[in-house]
Amino acid sequence: xxxxxxxxxxxxxxxxxxxxxxxxxxxxxxALMYASKYALDHEAKTIDSxxxxxxxxxxxxxAKLSEKSLVILCxxxxxxxxxxxxxxxxxxxxxxxxxxxxxxxxxxxxxSEFVIVYEEGKEQxxxxxxxxxxxxxxxxxLYIKEGNPKYEAIIHSLAALRxxxxxxxxxxxxxxxxFGRTYRDxxxxxxxxxxxxxxxxxWFAICILMEMQWIHSxxxxxxxxxxxxxxxxxxxxPIIQLVGLDETRPLEERSLGFSRQYGDTIITLDAKDFDLxxxxxxxxxxxxxxxxxRVLRVYAEELANARNHPLSTRRYMWKVAY
Amino acid sequence: xxxxxxxxxxxxxxxxxxxxxxxxxxxxxxALMYASKYALDHEAKTIDSxxxxxxxxxxxxxAKLSEKSLVILCxxxxxxxxxxxxxxxxxxxxxxxxxxxxxxxxxxxxxSEFVIVYEEGKEQxxxxxxxxxxxxxxxxxLYIKEGNPKYEAIIHSLAALRxxxxxxxxxxxxxxxxFGRTYRDxxxxxxxxxxxxxxxxxWFAICILMEMQWIHSxxxxxxxxxxxxxxxxxxxxPIIQLVGLDETRPLEERSLGFSRQYGDTIITLDAKDFDLxxxxxxxxxxxxxxxxxRVLRVYAEELANARNHPLSTRRYMWKVAY
Numbered sequence: 001x002x003x004x005x006x007x008x009x010x011x012x013x014x015x016x017x018x019x020x021x022x023x024x025x026x027x028x029x030x031a032l033m034y035a036s037k038y039a040l041d042h043e044a045k046t047i048d049s050x051x052x053x054x055x056x057x058x059x060x061x062x063a064k065l066s067e068k069s070l071v072i073l074c075x076x077x078x079x080x081x082x083x084x085x086x087x088x089x090x091x092x093x094x095x096x097x098x099x100x101x102x103x104x105x106x107x108x109x110x111x112s113e114f115v116i117v118y119e120e121g122k123e124q125x126x127x128x129x130x131x132x133x134x135x136x137x138x139x140x141x142l143y144i145k146e147g148n149p150k151y152e153a154i155i156h157s158l159a160a161l162r163x164x165x166x167x168x169x170x171x172x173x174x175x176x177x178x179f180g181r182t183y184r185d186x187x188x189x190x191x192x193x194x195x196x197x198x199x200x201x202x203w204f205a206i207c208i209l210m211e212m213q214w215i216h217s218x219x220x221x222x223x224x225x226x227x228x229x230x231x232x233x234x235x236x237x238p239i240i241q242l243v244g245l246d247e248t249r250p251l252e253e254r255s256l257g258f259s260r261q262y263g264d265t266i267i268t269l270d271a272k273d274f275d276l277x278x279x280x281x282x283x284x285x286x287x288x289x290x291x292x293x294r295v296l297r298v299y300a301e302e303l304a305n306a307r308n309h310p311l312s313t314r315r316y317m318w319k320v321a322y
Numbered sequence: 323x324x325x326x327x328x329x330x331x332x333x334x335x336x337x338x339x340x341x342x343x344x345x346x347x348x349x350x351x352x353a354l355m356y357a358s359k360y361a362l363d364h365e366a367k368t369i370d371s372x373x374x375x376x377x378x379x380x381x382x383x384x385a386k387l388s389e390k391s392l393v394i395l396c397x398x399x400x401x402x403x404x405x406x407x408x409x410x411x412x413x414x415x416x417x418x419x420x421x422x423x424x425x426x427x428x429x430x431x432x433x434s435e436f437v438i439v440y441e442e443g444k445e446q447x448x449x450x451x452x453x454x455x456x457x458x459x460x461x462x463x464l465y466i467k468e469g470n471p472k473y474e475a476i477i478h479s480l481a482a483l484r485x486x487x488x489x490x491x492x493x494x495x496x497x498x499x500x501f502g503r504t505y506r507d508x509x510x511x512x513x514x515x516x517x518x519x520x521x522x523x524x525w526f527a528i529c530i531l532m533e534m535q536w537i538h539s540x541x542x543x544x545x546x547x548x549x550x551x552x553x554x555x556x557x558x559x560p561i562i563q564l565v566g567l568d569e570t571r572p573l574e575e576r577s578l579g580f581s582r583q584y585g586d587t588i589i590t591l592d593a594k595d596f597d598l599x600x601x602x603x604x605x606x607x608x609x610x611x612x613x614x615x616r617v618l619r620v621y622a623e624e625l626a627n628a629r630n631h632p633l634s635t636r637r638y639m640w641k642v643a644y
Binding site: 020026027028029030038041042043044045046048050053054055056059060061062063064080082187188194195205206207210211212214215216217218221223224226227228229230231232233234247248250251254258262314315316317320322 | 342348349350351352360363364365366367368370372375376377378381382383384385386402404509510516517527528529532533534536537538539540543545546548549550551552553554555556569570572573576580584636637638639642644
């Protein structure tokens, strides 16, 4: 059922001692690994994990990086220099390196011991999506090393997810168009989430709003909100609030309740509003950010349309040296 | 040399098996622990660590939280409900709990197995400052469990730090006044840092700018900058760039170089510009954020003065239910 590149990694796990997982990438590629950090924290009884931006990983040089480490890296084109260097650095330390990339011939693919080529597009099996592969690698590890009971549920739920996501995207279209029209002139839009969703809030803030739309933003952690950031809330301060289905949902419900009471431009994306009946109940919390991610992509497209500012527009990236 | 409350904790380490450290707090109290996460990552050969906002810690419920965990918590007044609950939660799981607070009679003090009361004000020994105590606890652990060779250098450098900081604050006053005058009408000010400094960048963004000045902000990680956020840079977008002395300094130098090339409102605080000759060379990277923190406090005061918006002004905190 899994593609053979994933199967090879799971097979390799059996003969390796793994006490720590490092999740390493930059920007959007780092953000898509965040839910896996959440899953490892909540599930792993024997395995520790950390998530770092690639250059931070290299320079911080964690003392625990060793031949007992699994380092999972991700870069879409496989050319991100910091991530390629991180793979080389990790291999030098004897770690098992597994890279996710869209391009099987990229420098990252070449630098890594194991390579998994992910696919995009709705005609592809969702099991080959980058977010899905992250869970296959992480829950596969938890299953093989600790007998984690949720592995089968994750795989079956991921396998069933393509139509769930397409339906959610269609359902969100009108709200996304309204969002685009309403906030086309916004100078700042915050995003907020907690638990497994925080990475998606971060992705929308830095990759969509800041990078692709040049709109000021900040991903606020829903639990941190009440310890500083909430003082910025006022009428006319837009906040996109994600509400998921994991153990931290009460944090997101609390921040939403407060924002709705004192703000008037709160955009809510609640995973409960989408039909997740094909997703196993025990893993709905882990799957929710994958659905919210795809729904938010519709919001991004509609915002770009309403602003006549294509998502591909850049000032610096691919244009100047940095 | 250390106060007896710290000594008691270090003594207790000797009879406890500790395989994981959890750093738990909210807002500014969480931010001041961040440098300790950096130190643990870079130094600890056998001990893992994670840093969570208090409510995230409880709801995420890390599977590794156990009687082999050390949970360090912090709350200034010791009344933050999420942090008090986190202490209770950690004790239920058998973890060793150590709380830092300004108030020895607070609910957090009562809820924790060990309490360390920190002090503020320049007439107090710097060893009793909250940031200093964090390092005493963390390097003390590394010394006792792993024989870490930097422990003595950390303690001596912290003991010598009060005049270093006072001198740095005086040195920064004129620049801070200029900052206040120049940015008194700014609607958004970003902060940026990496490594041990990132927590200070986060603190200034969420506690000073958002909470106390109602100015939009976001702490950008200097390594992540080039993977999304830098597209927001333009003339007139203020960025406070911290430049420290730890292993990640090249990341901060790189983001600074780019920002200076394409922006024109970049405020630089470089630890190299202050006299740290009393600080041991091998721990300067860890000490730099403590100095930058106090210098930034001068910037905060001067910004508040220039805007006639006292740092104590609140819309919601202490005023409404949340």
